[in-house]
Amino acid sequence: MSSDGEDDFMYDDDDAFDDDNYMDQDLDSESEPDVFDAISPTVEAHLVTEAPQKKPYDVAYKVRSPKEILDMQSKEIRKIQTLLEVPASTAAILLRHYAWNGEKLQEEFWTDPAKALGESGLSPPGSPSTSVASLPPLSPLKSRNPFKRTRSSQNVPFECPICCNEYPASEFDTATFSLGCNHRFCRECWGEYITGKIKGEGESARIQCMESGCNRVVREEAVDELVPADVSTRYHELLNAAYVSDSPNLRWCPHPGCEYAIECSQAPPRMLNQLVPTVVCNCGNSLCFGCGYNADHRPVLCRIVKLWEKKCADDSETANWLNAHTKECSKCQSTIEKNGGCNHMTCKKCKYEFCWVCMGPWSEHGTSWYQCNRYDEKSGVNARDAQAKSRQSLERYLHYFNRWANHEQSAKLDADFYKNTEKKMEQMQNNSHGSLSWIEVQFARDAVSVVIKSRILLKWSYCMAFYLKRNNMTELFEDNQRDLERAVENLSYILESNMSEQPIEKLRQDVTNQAAYVQKRHDVLLDDTLKGYLERRWEFTVDT
Known part of the structure; x- marks a missing residue:
């Protein structure tokens, strides 16, 4: 019977928390990104004679490199691995399932370990894939193959349920693969399936077993084992992206070609009606940490920026213009635009004659149309007010x-x-x-x-x-x-x-x-x- 890989989760062990990189800046000196910053980076004008002081509306933040993001994940994984006494790969899958919320993970794991593991796509407690006692000493991934399988019985050929290719018993360990759920398929099918998930769907943390209805998550070591190097590289990039997306204190810099992320804990959603958390990335561009807008939009709150851009982009103002400059024929409901100064209107579609001011029949106005005695009527007043x-x-x-x-x-x-x-x-x-x-x-x-x-x-x-x-x-x-x-x-x-x-x-x-x-x-x-x-x-x- 096969089981999940039990190797240590492979990340750089160096700690990334370097206080020297901490950005605690005066945001007043930031400028619009893209065009201007590319031309004139940070402007140290001679107009400023001393270092600006931190303002009460400024936020402190750090700019994180891809390596630092890996190290941050590694630190969280090692912490959970030690506390829960599980393999590093298991800790990583648990953390991703709980969106890197270590406190919630620990609470639910200690309450019901089997439920926490099962919902995360892992083997139940006591199985080879989660047992620490059965693990050999940790070593680098390349030093051993955690997926080498042995077959103690049934020296018969294996037929892959997907491609229907038949493999002799001598190739059982090298040509086939299964997770701890024991759903076995050939390695070629596994590779194509995982590659499709990564490159086609952009999936990383929740790639599950190919068996229908099975929620067992494919471990990171298995992905590295089954796919080409370029796909594996893309897989780890997606894992990093998912980590940043799951963290409320991290946000990728949205500017093209930038690989940095911003870490800020002073801009929770509940504070965005009081703060405009503008930060500056190492690429030299400004962005709003609150809404991810790729520029400095101070002094406007994030919520108002979204409302304004929607108002400018959609057809709401077109409808407003139509309401202000056109009316509907009360007989055939055709939209009519006034093209002359006279209030005597004739619908070109149904030939209905009416007054542009009060929308009443023109026959009731007689020769005193300019007085429009229907102004006193409720409908006429409403029409004028709405207009x-x-x-x-x-x-x-x-x-x-x-x-x-x-x-x-x-x-x-x-x-x-x-x-x-x-x-x-x-x-x-x-x-x-x-x-x-x-x-x-x-x-x-x-x-x-x-x-x-x-x-x-x-x-x-x-x-x-x-x-x-x-x-x-x-x-x-x-x-x-x-x-x-x-x-x-x-x-x-x-x-x-x-x-x-x-x-x-x-x-x-x-x-x-x-x-x-x-x-x-x-x-x-x-x-x-x-x-x-x-x-x-x-x-x-x-x-x-």
Whole structure:
């Protein structure tokens, strides 16, 4: 009878918890990812004279490499292996079943070991696959083959239930394989099955026995034994991805090509109505740990970002426009758009004549149609109110959306903006006939960085303003927003002017002073808004 592999779970034994990697940063200095960060990484502008202090709305976090993620798993596995006295592979399967919640695993295991093992896809207590006493001393996986089988009886050929190939008794151990459930198949079928699960379905932690109805999980050692090296590599990558996905304190960096994960324990879901947990990955890009958004969306809460993007993306505003600018014929329900100033409408489909204002029959209006004596009727009033409210709602949405989209477009053009500024810096250096070094003209680059960072903040501030309830706090928010926007436009105007025609000393002073003012207004808007969440000063028209 065969059993599950009992080798030690293979991970690097080095502990990965290095406090030197702990990221405890001021998030105010972060900028929009992708375009800007690729051009100008972390901007250490001369405007900042001392290290920024940690703000009450900032979160502490660590950036984890793939090796550190492996080591974190290994540490958890060794801990459970010691506490429950089970093989490392068994501990790993148990932890994955319980989403790496060690406390819940221990509670249920000590209450009913057979149930915990069975639900996890493992052999019951006392079987060879879970018994520690029957295990030989642990050693590296390559030092022995844990799946070598012996056959003590029935020297007859074996027929694989899947491919129906027949294997002689002499090849029983080398050509076939079974888990602890004793459902045996040929190794070729096992390999194809597991490869399909990994590459086709992206499965890793819950690959089960091929026998219908059997929930026995294929151990990690068995996968490595039965599939090619490239499939095994992909399998372990999926295990890492599943570990990060299961952990509430871990999140992969969403930017293309980045292999790092972020660890943060200060942003649980219950705190996302008070915090915007922005972090910066080692790849140089910002992201929100709360919702996984691949950019810094401060000062807007994660919930509001999702509502706003859905509102901008779906057809809700198209329907709003139709409500504001079209009506349905009360006779045939055809949608009609008014194309002239006269309120006397004729449906092109059914030729029904009606009044555009009150939707009543035109025959009842006579020659006094402009007075529309049906205004006093309840239906007419409701029609006018609905029309006005729909139009007002549309105009309000477009007010904030246009400003949001304008700043977003400006942020996307930051690459060209930066290149143009670089050319101007070169012109200034050339016009100085060698009296200015490259470092001395970097004030323009620093100013561009401040402009771009402030535009990103302004962009999201309009999203927040759309959902804010009108009160005194909203007035203060809009005052700060206005001051920052005005300062940004002034600085942008200076940067886009012909710098080469201005005296370098005066230009540098003007740009530096204006950039410092923009940075100050940026910090005022961001600090006041994020502190307002902690103080519960903001009220929204939607549930946050």
